[in-house]
Amino acid sequence: MSMLQVQSLGGLVAFIGVCWLISENRQGFPWRLVIAGLFLQVILAAVFLTVPAIRDSLQVLNGAVTALQNATGKATSFVFGYAGGGSPPFVVTDPNALVSIAFGILPLVIVMSALSALLWHWRILPLIVQGFAFVLERTMRIGGALGFGAAANIFLGMTESPLLIRPYLERLTRSELFALFACGLSNVAGTVMVIYAAMLGNAIPGAIGHILVASVLSLPASILLAKIMIPGDEATSADPGRDALYRSSMDAVTRGTEDGMRMYLSIIAMLIAVTALVALANAMLGTLSVDGAPLTFERLAGWVFAPIAYLMGIPYEESVKAGSLLGIKTVLNEFIAYQTLASVPAEDLAPRSRLIMLYGLCGFANLASVGILIAGMSALVPSRKDEIVGLALKSLIPGTLATCMTGAVVGLLTTG
Secondary structure, rough: OOOHHHHHHHHHHHHHHHHHOOOHHHHHOOHHHHHHHHHHHHHHHHHHHHHHHHHHHHHHHHHHHHHHHHHHHHHHHHHHHHHOOOOOOOOOOOOHHOOOOHHHHOHHHHHHHHHHHHHHHHHHHHHHHHHHHHHHHHHHHHHHHHHHHHHHHHOOOOOOHHHHHHOOOOOOHHHHHHHHHHHHHOHHHHHHHHHHHHOOOOOOOOHHHHHHHHHHHHHHHHHHHHHOOOOOOOOOOOOOOOOOOOOOOHHHHHHHHHHHHHHHHHHHHHHHHEEEOOHHHHHOOOEEEEEEEEEHHHHHHHHHHHHHHHOOOOHHHHOOOHHHHHHHHHOOOOOHHHHHHHHHHOOOHHHHHHHHEEEEEEEEHHHHHHHHHHHHHHHHHHHHHHHHEEEEEHHHHHHHHHHHHHHHHHHHHOOO
């Protein structure tokens, strides 16, 4: 085992230790659940990353990403013209200047949202979710309501997946509700997976497969960390997900498109606001100089989060750059963090470090998402609003550390 792999192993212990230190009941440490969760995470990672047949099958997903990009490109060029990827009515001297995030890249969110809704109505996604839920319930001994709600986060967003267990939200224990929140923040929705894969395709081979695996691996990590912080043996049984979310295939496409449009506009608005605020912060920080270079938000984030990146298995000399990505993801969002990762020069992060960071950034755990989570869950369970507000902000800790644990597991299994 190399020293970098030892770092990753130490990181797994450290992340669990942090949650134990801030636990509401340190004497109630759930040994069995933690061992089962770690075992499940490592075994799944080993199967997905080291078994040739399964690893190669994930590469096939790259073809699906390309097909979705091409199909979306035909639609955006039809609607937006050359701004959406169509032929320009002039001579292009700089092709990169024609790349439009709003009109050429982000519309993929709308297409994926409609397609996900259709696959859910056709009972394809529910069967997959039930399979993951069954594994979680049997290995980690959690209730059916939490198991199904947690597994649904692989494909649905953190506010959409609780809809599937809405009748049981009132009955969930405080520990289960907290674990559900942590699962939501430690994953990304299926509707944005393809976007991130398209962004990272040139920087990390097989990005879509890794992002899907990251979402799967973060489930046991988020549950075990949440259960350490707020222990609880109760298991709310349920048989959820049988009620149809959509009345017909056309209804699924229509509502999926509407949901995708809301997400599309939210991402655009967030990118404009956040990018402007960071530029403003950098303008103010730039009046200060550290080590002969202007101070920036990215440099500050790198120093703060560098120890976490190091514990994931990132080499010391790359930890500040990796830490800045973690800071951007936590304070801003994962979209900007992935965008930054895609543009990091090859000499700043080795291939192994890039792979670890892909996993470590794969989650919604940021301040804006906490606000969305509070608003969405309070609407579903208004009687527990005060409880939701307190738990949602606290769930940012296991939500963030779960993705870091997933990155550390990948670091543990990756040598070069």
